[in-house]
Amino acid sequence: MKVIEKYGKTEDEALSLALKEAGMAREDNYTYEVSQKEGRSGFLGLGGGKNLGVKLFVYEEEEQKIVDKIKEFFKVMDISIDDVRINKREDDRVFISLQTPDMGTLIGRRGKTLESIQFILSLIINKSLEKNIYIILDAGNYREKRVKTLENLAKNIASRVRKYKKPFILEPMNSYDRRIIHSTLQDEEDIQTQSIGDRVYKKVKIMLKR
Amino acid sequence: MDPKTLVEYIVKALVDKPESVSLHTVEGEKTTIIELRVDNDDIGKVIGKQGRIARSIRTILSAVASKSGKRINLEIID
Numbered sequence A: 001m002k003v004i005e006k007y008g009k010t011e012d013e014a015l016s017l018a019l020k021e022a023g024m025a026r027e028d029n030y031t032y033e034v035s036q037k038e039g040r041s042g043f044l045g046l047g048g049g050k051n052l053g054v055k056l057f058v059y060e061e062e063e064q065k066i067v068d069k070i071k072e073f074f075k076v077m078d079i080s081i082d083d084v085r086i087n088k089r090e091d092d093r094v095f096i097s098l099q100t101p102d103m104g105t106l107i108g109r110r111g112k113t114l115e116s117i118q119f120i121l122s123l124i125i126n127k128s129l130e131k132n133i134y135i136i137l138d139a140g141n142y143r144e145k146r147v148k149t150l151e152n153l154a155k156n157i158a159s160r161v162r163k164y165k166k167p168f169i170l171e172p173m174n175s176y177d178r179r180i181i182h183s184t185l186q187d188e189e190d191i192q193t194q195s196i197g198d199r200v201y202k203k204v205k206i207m208l209k210r
Numbered sequence B: 001m002d003p004k005t006l007v008e009y010i011v012k013a014l015v016d017k018p019e020s021v022s023l024h025t026v027e028g029e030k031t032t033i034i035e036l037r038v039d040n041d042d043i044g045k046v047i048g049k050q051g052r053i054a055r056s057i058r059t060i061l062s063a064v065a066s067k068s069g070k071r072i073n074l075e076i077i078d
Helices: A011-022 A061-077 A103-107 A109-129 A142-164 A175-185 B003-014 B040-047 B049-068
Strands: A002-008 A031-036 A052-058 A083-090 A093-099 A134-139 A191-196 A203-208 B022-027 B031-037 B071-077
Touching (some): A061 A083, A061 A093, A061 A109, A061 B003, A109 B003, A134 A142, A142 A203, A175 A191, B003 B049
Parallel strands (some): B031 B071
Antiparallel strands (some): A002 A052, B022 B031
């Protein structure tokens, strides 16, 4: 995936510049967003006025297929999605962000629905592309908020463990959530964490170091 | 949304023999039961390790079902 950012006086001008650099035409299939509504107006006022930024996302063929599959899936699921975008790509990990008016249905209680959709979509996409790609779905900024929630939870439970000098076992979590708990507390000198259980959803045990 | 279409779409995308996928719906008053049959070699592909795939499909079904107020039960028949 390539991201091209260009500036212009208007959205149209910036988009034209970006498309030109990508070697694409208006009627091609692409995604873009206005990245900067008002920027700095150039050095000492020179080149001022060109302050509207447009980010153009150019997907490789494979990435376009991923986006199309995701759109198809939600169509069958009857959840209206305003936008599907690949945000980031790290080797075989593809980060997708979704915008939907139906956030509650999509995410579900404690992210359970989102997690299930992510898992099933990964399987479908890997089967159709014959590859091993990890699809990481985010809706709105749910994941970001979830990370903060888990970090706070980890710290609160750690204080509790210190106060009562008793270990505490959290409810079962997926591997992604568990990793956040472990990494939040890894630098605490007196606290250690451990995943227990042998199911997919293990529990994290937070305890004092011996 | 037709839950049967959704299950059919997901399952056919996961198995090796989509032509052997068959679904049967039993409409109850509060619950819809979807009976799913796949080729014997494909059973693992719809159940998954520790039932993870089947559980995920059920979670997705209950999310869409909650909009209509009816429960959906997915039964995988072997």
